[in-house]
Amino acid sequence: MEKNLLVYILSDSIGETGEQVLRAAISQFECKNFQIKRFPYISDEEHIMEIINEAKEEKSIIVFTMVVPELRNLIINEAKKNNIETVDIMTPLIDPLKRILHQEPKYESGLIRKLDEKYFKKVEAIEFAVKYDDGKDPRGLKKADIVLVGISRTSKTPLSMYLAHKNIKVANVPLVPEVPVTEEIFNVDPKKIIGLTTNPIKLNEIRQERLKALGLGSEANYASMDRILKELDYAESLMKRLGCPIIDVSNKAVEESANIILNIIRTVNK
Template identity: 55%
Template sequence: MVQREVVYVISDSVGETAEFVVKAVATQFNGGQVEIRRSSYVDDFEDIEDVIALAKKGNSIVAYTLVIPSLKEYLDQRANEEGILAVDLLSPLMNAFVTKFNKEPNHRPGLMRKLDEEYFRKIEAIEFAVKYDDGRDPRGIKMADIVITGVSRTSKTPLSMYLAHQGFRVANVPLVPEVPPPDELYEVPRKNCIGLVISPDKLNGIRIERLKALGLASRANYASFERILEELEYAEKIMKRVGCPVIDVSNKAVEETAGLILDVLKKERSK
């Protein structure tokens, strides 16, 4: 009777990385017909002994991703004593990092999972920013971590996306004299809302360039000084009513403004 080929995967985290590597290797041998048994969140010697007891009974390999030095050393010792082939999937590359980049590892399990969680939180924030961009759905205002409001062409959308890439759920609300802002804007806590203002000259130049890009006449009302002054005056009244902090974005890059937004709101939340 042919013994079943088994690979025991041991990890002090989930073990997905080790299992993925084992599967990738196994596909090179008869279509990958090998049984994989995963032991996740191994954090003491008893867990290792359980796997050792099973592995020594059959035709087995132990593949592991242990970053806690004491667990790795114990597994290496016990595998050697029992004549079990144990393969360390992380140390060769970690040692290369230490040698080439002169850095020391954290030796903390679960960091990859943490990175994955940050990634998915970022994706959720980006989807949120797209859904609640430009006041499309006022329901997002109450769910947002940050609410940005201001007149057209004050970089509300680029700021929303930039902050979303840092994991913040951002909704932005345009202020237009002919369209009353949603009631939800007046219900946002001061610590979650920021108003954007800009100099009339700067806004005039931005809007003229925008009209040119759209193939429209630069003399359109959208870019006229009278219209711009009207909008800025209206926006100022709304922001005062909301009671939110205000940032002048006239000569600031998106990255700089985003940093200021986070600083201002941090101070508001610490009050």
């Protein structure tokens, strides 16, 4: 009875690319008796030699996605000595790119994994910012990297989203004099909390524009100077109780305010 074909997938990452290419290729043949052995995160010569010694006893082929030249060459040379067929998936792509781009490859293993991890951390941070925006769920305060507190129209949400794109989990809490602030905020490390304040005249203009956009009259209490001053006084007293840094976001772009916040967080956590 004919031996099963054993396909060894070797990779310095998870090996998913090698397996997908192999399955696409083998689908072109009437080959039912094959087995795939995947070896991810290979980073040393000893591991490669163990696989070669196993593969030489079988009807096998080695498919690999290795970018470190020394490890790639070891696979090719040792497999050749033992009459094992090899398929190098990465080099046929890397070499033409090298010539076209006039760049030397980094030859660092796991780069795509690092990029994927960074991407998923960003997505997680964005989802966190949405979930814990505007005090929706106080349970998020303990999980947050940064907690923003401030009255309405002090850029809490835009700042939360901007920082989320930098992989930072941000929760924000609106401050309203008539609504008691959640007790969970007093259990958060003050080093993680940033208070946001603004110039009352500027805030008055912003709120009036907000009312216009909503089709409401500018005389509403929300935009009155008395109301704004009351809210700012309340917010300032609460921030002092929390013992958190306070930044003035008046006339600042979101990027500028975000950089100030990051600098404060880095300084207080040194």
